[in-house]
Amino acid sequence: MCGTEQDTACVSKCTFSTEATGEKRSLSSDAIINLDHGDPTMLETYWRKMGDKCTVVISGYQSLSYFANTKNICWFLEPQLEEEVKRLHRVVGNAAVDDYYMVVGTGSTQLLQAALFALSPPDGSEPVSVVSAAPYYSCYPEVTDFLRSGLYKWAGDANAFDKDGPYIEFVTSPNNPDGTIREAIVKGYGGGKLVHDLAYYWPQYTPITSCAHHDIMLFTFSKCTGHAGSRIGWALVKEKEVARRMIKFMEVSTIGVSKESQIRAAKILGVISDSCLPVPPPDSINFFKFSQNLMVQRWDELREVVGHSEIFSLPEYPQDYCLFTGKFTETHPAFAWLKCNKDIEDLGKFLKGHKVLARSGRRFGSDPKYVRVSMVSKEEEFKLFLERLLAIQAPTNGNLK
Amino acid sequence: MCGTEQDTACVSKCTFSTEATGEKRSLSSDAIINLDHGDPTMLETYWRKMGDKCTVVISGYQSLSYFANTKNICWFLEPQLEEEVKRLHRVVGNAAVDDYYMVVGTGSTQLLQAALFALSPPDGSEPVSVVSAAPYYSCYPEVTDFLRSGLYKWAGDANAFDKDGPYIEFVTSPNNPDGTIREAIVKGYGGGKLVHDLAYYWPQYTPITSCAHHDIMLFTFSKCTGHAGSRIGWALVKEKEVARRMIKFMEVSTIGVSKESQIRAAKILGVISDSCLPVPPPDSINFFKFSQNLMVQRWDELREVVGHSEIFSLPEYPQDYCLFTGKFTETHPAFAWLKCNKDIEDLGKFLKGHKVLARSGRRFGSDPKYVRVSMVSKEEEFKLFLERLLAIQAPTNGNLK
The missing domain is CATH 3.90.1150.10 (Aspartate Aminotransferase, domain 1)
Structure with missing residues (x-):
């Protein structure tokens, strides 16, 4: 927490x-x-x-394997979760999904770290600076620095960042903690990479003013539906190589993501999409x-x-x-x-x-x-x-x- | 993987x-x-x-919260999982559970990292050496070094380790990859910490020759029952302060562990314990x-x-x-x-x-x-x-x- x-x-x-x-x-x-x-x-x-609309039933013999879909570069992503995530984004219109790679994570917290890993120059002589405009989400500094990584390092408020060279900026919109709508701050002249944390970009929190189509967009099941206990997040990633590095992080860090949570999240997201249909199911x-x-x-x-x-x-x-x-x-x-x-x-x-x-x-x-x-x-x-x-x-x- | x-x-x-x-x-x-x-x-x-003995049914309103049990220092651990893990260890007799703290992880891979985090001196001027006797589990070097942590660093074969000062040794028994029964190798004269990876210390793989009671013992659902897709592992930890640091790692890394997987693991481990009863349930x-x-x-x-x-x-x-x-x-x-x-x-x-x-x-x-x-x-x-x-x-x- x-x-x-x-x-x-x-x-x-x-x-x-x-x-x-x-x-x-x-x-x-x-x-x-x-x-x-x-x-x-x-x-x-x-x-x-x-009621029972969201109830999932999982048999003892299901999901034994590490693998969910060996045809997907994100081999631990349950196909029905990918389908329902993309369907919901299309229904809501808050994020582009076509031509994006989806990476599932144990909450978006793990995906933040996967993004840092993927965007850090692997052969950098010093850690890349990680910034976000204050007030920034309190987890960013902690998640960035808790293992004292040689790949990346917290560099504080993006407004005060004036170092030359590569950096990673977290752009949180609507912002946690203050709810403001945000864009990237640092003018990095090409040296910067952006991670858009869109955890709260859903209609219950804020008007959907455009279909976001950033390079890396992070979402989390917990803030969308309220199911924090499931620890499901997802990233929509434009570049295949970045997605591949994020998947590598997930592989080394936890060998994928709970299949049970993915199966349940798929079901629940499907129920939400159904509830938005012009003619929704009975009792929806x-x-x-x-x-x-x-x-x-x-x-x-x-x-x-x-x-x-x-x-x-x-x-x-x-x-x-x-x-x-x-x-x-x-x-x-x-x-x-x-x-x-x-x-x-x-x-x-x-x-x-x-x-x-x-x-x-x-x-x-x-x-x-x-x-x-x-x-x-x-x-x-x-x-x-x-x-x-x-x-x-x-x-x-x-x-x- | x-x-x-x-x-x-x-x-x-x-x-x-x-x-x-x-x-x-x-x-x-x-x-x-x-x-x-x-x-x-x-x-x-x-x-x-x-058949249906292991089927779990989870309603849409269950497990919304991050918290599973706020009275436990491992606040994201489902009480029924703790109960069934401890029951199974008592049934099998492979590990002591009384007076141990249990920490649940997204597979034991995440707990390996939590243990490294917990055992590294937080104010160390250089990273602590991490070793294991060759042939060692191929994930150890990768998991230790992939983020180039300043807290710990892979130092290779424990047989060849002769550096003074603190170190962490992974002791894997039965060993992955070669199945040998192992004990700690390095004679560190008090400067070393041990992590016992007992993933394969179950009767289907090896005779249970004693009830293990090491400082940190790691187990994984995937190797015990075959449910790798659930990503559930657990650590039994003797010292409260070490357990607390491991829990802190889990908190920052993924804000806990999938509740769905924990609920299902509890059910399945319970079925296994039942199957070992002198009078097992019908069709067991x-x-x-x-x-x-x-x-x-x-x-x-x-x-x-x-x-x-x-x-x-x-x-x-x-x-x-x-x-x-x-x-x-x-x-x-x-x-x-x-x-x-x-x-x-x-x-x-x-x-x-x-x-x-x-x-x-x-x-x-x-x-x-x-x-x-x-x-x-x-x-x-x-x-x-x-x-x-x-x-x-x-x-x-x-x-x-």
Whole structure:
């Protein structure tokens, strides 16, 4: 999670609902609410409504082999997953798939590393610089540097990068943590390679304004459908040689990707595409309408609470025409990039005192007056978060309650 | 697979049976037989016999979260997998589980890397040396060096290692590729850390002579049950701090491990343990008896073919008392470490000319007069391999046919 172990340990103090049985248990009123991670459990209600449509049945004799399709250069990619991923991108219109190679990963986190491996000059005398514009996703520095690779090295904020020579820039759009729509920053005069992290480029989060067709585009099942536990991500890659190097990384790193997760992801993505048909199957609910409504509702509620406060503020997002919904909408990010306007130097620490865990702006190469708060938690946690935010009043006698 | 891409591409020339439907298609008589990888598809017949016993059903709303058990330091480990892994080790008696921390990985390959990360001094001025006694598993050098880590570095054959200072030794027993029973080699006077790779320490491959209780022990679902496609491995770790660092690696590398694979692995391991009960469930077949019989049969067949040849030879293994079966048995490794005794300098190349792909001894830090041949392929491939071996006659007029 690129979070601290302390944060992870804190989650255990919360009481979650038991997903498998559907049994609901309430959070105690003094429970610690962990919104540090973007654990996308918000959509459990949707998947329960879908009933058996997404149920997968796997027999004991299936998928014994390492191989899924020896005719594909990505030999561990299940054909039905490739088919359903491409179908969904065509339905949504958010990314080009024709003439792209698809590489599946154990979440997009592994594919970030595969991309770094693939794009680093193999014979470079020094590691290639890896940058992203601040505030950048907090995992980028950690994932880049945790093994002290001689191939690549984190070089910080892309805005401040002025080194000559090769570099790799992560372009995250909509951005994690602040939801902005982004383009590449560094003017590298041909020496740079771009990795577009499009994890949140889906209609529930942001208007689809064009069909992306970058060199390397990363997506993740967890942010698209909410199935974080499956650890499925995919890359769409223009150049065969880059795809081949990414596949090599996957081969050495984990000898491919769970077949069970791929089979299930294929089924679930298929159900989503079906739900968007002009005449959807009986009892189907349009996935993107449902999830977009939820995001709009949560953002409305959060903006109302923040509007009553003199302490906090949120970014504003412009409206844009969404090619998928055919409507003007604004971005409703999976995270709120919350800022404190008063004399609170460390908002993360302050909120922790109110039993809300959020990720400090410092972790994103930004100011600790900001925190990133998950907007995709379970309803109960989100409500409790709003209540606590509302209870934090403006300063009285110089102190915040 | 730590194999060449060329090898992977070659597999596509073979025609495999279609597992999902049970439909069988025959290999053409001139098909390339790929026994380079240890793709453990041999046991498909067993899993078909088990019928619905191992079938898993997963609903669309299950396992959305990154978390599996926030009360466990390995927060992404499914409780039922931990339970079934520990139960199976108790049934077989091959490894101690009490007072061990379990870490789940995307196959044991990922856990090898997690162990290197956990055991490397974080503030070391130079990378720690990683060694294993030749012939060593061909993935070790590749996995250690592919990212040119500043934390650890491959230092080759443990027999030749005489450097002062810290090191990490992989001890593989039974060994891959040659099936020997091994202990640590380097006498490091306290500066060394050991990682015991016990992937093949199961009764179908070797007598269980004691309950292993090393500091770090690695196992993999693929070599235990044949489910390589699931990418599930586990580590049993004595020290909490080492386990915590391995978990940190898993967190940064892939944010945990597929929940679907874990759920399925738990079910399948449970079926195996049940099959070993004094009174097993109806229609159950003792898994280890079945798989051991298959290994014995294949080794008998291979030894017979090799016995007729003046060209090839195989290692001999001593008999030992197996605490699990209560019988004297010998090792029947998952790979044959085949040697050519004639004037063939490169056995891998020679066999390739006969349309059999096997991994050259060179890849294991050994002599190219050896190859490693998978003994756990599908029956049809194994038979064709034997036929081809039999057809290779002793030299006539100085040439091998």
